[in-house]
Amino acid sequence: MVRHILEVIGCKRPVPLRLAAALGWLKRTRFKCLFVMTLLCLGLRENYPFSNFPMYSSFNSRTSLVYLTDAQGTPFSTMGFDLLNSTLNKIFYGWRRAELKKTAGSSTARVALAEHTAGEALLRYIDRHASVHPQIRNLLHGLRVQHLTIRLEAHELVLQTQTLATHE
Numbered sequence: 001m002v003r004h005i006l007e008v009i010g011c012k013r014p015v016p017l018r019l020a021a022a023l024g025w026l027k028r029t030r031f032k033c034l035f036v037m038t039l040l041c042l043g044l045r046e047n048y049p050f051s052n053f054p055m056y057s058s059f060n061s062r063t064s065l066v067y068l069t070d071a072q073g074t075p076f077s078t079m080g081f082d083l084l085n086s087t088l089n090k091i092f093y094g095w096r097r098a099e100l101k102k103t104a105g106s107s108t109a110r111v112a113l114a115e116h117t118a119g120e121a122l123l124r125y126i127d128r129h130a131s132v133h134p135q136i137r138n139l140l141h142g143l144r145v146q147h148l149t150i151r152l153e154a155h156e157l158v159l160q161t162q163t164l165a166t167h168e
Contacts, residue, residue, distance in 0.1 A: 064149045066092045066122070066164075071142025080139055081129055088122060092145070095121040119145040119164030127167070143167040 026032060066089050068076040078085050095118035103110045122145050144167070149160045 061152045062149065064147060065089060066119075067146050067148065068126075069144045069146050071144070073144070076139075076143065081126060083126075083129065091125055092118050092122050115147060115162075115164055119147070123165050123167050140167050 026035060029035065065085075067085060068078060068088070070076050078088055096114050099114035099117045100110065103113055105113075123143065126143070127140065144163050145165045147162045147164050149162075151158045151160070
């Protein structure tokens with residue numbers, strides 16, 4: 001049967017026994033489509049637009065993140081609050097977006113005000129979360145919300161850290 005298919009598609013060379021056995025196995029398996037797609041993806045590799053990760057095809061020259069520090073400036077693990085850092089970033093950037101929509105004025109002053117307000121809102125969120133977990137209440141004093149901006153300038157990384165809010 002395999003030799004007949006190869007003759008129909010015009011293959012004049014004799015087929016090696018291994019290839020014939022592999023084609024016979026492919027004919028019997030239930031996963032023909034999966035196998036063919038796997039071979040196709042391996043052949044195409046990670047080339048745009050066939051990449052599994054098209055978001056990694058180009059990078060911005062600037063990114064930022066929010067993290068917590070204690071009163072001495074040492075980074076503080078958010079796991080102490082049973083929160084992930086990604087959750088804190090989502091809360092912060094959600095408040096920041098909402099505040100930017102409400103605030104008018106120059107761009108720089110508007111962004112600074114929105115980030116300060118979002119930092120305060122993030123501390124209020126952590127405060128409410130700590131009221132549910134009394135064992136972490138004493139960890140809050142002096143807690144700071146830090147905003148780290150990472151920029152690429154002339155092939156050099158520039159890190160800029162700013163304290164947005166401090167828990168009293």
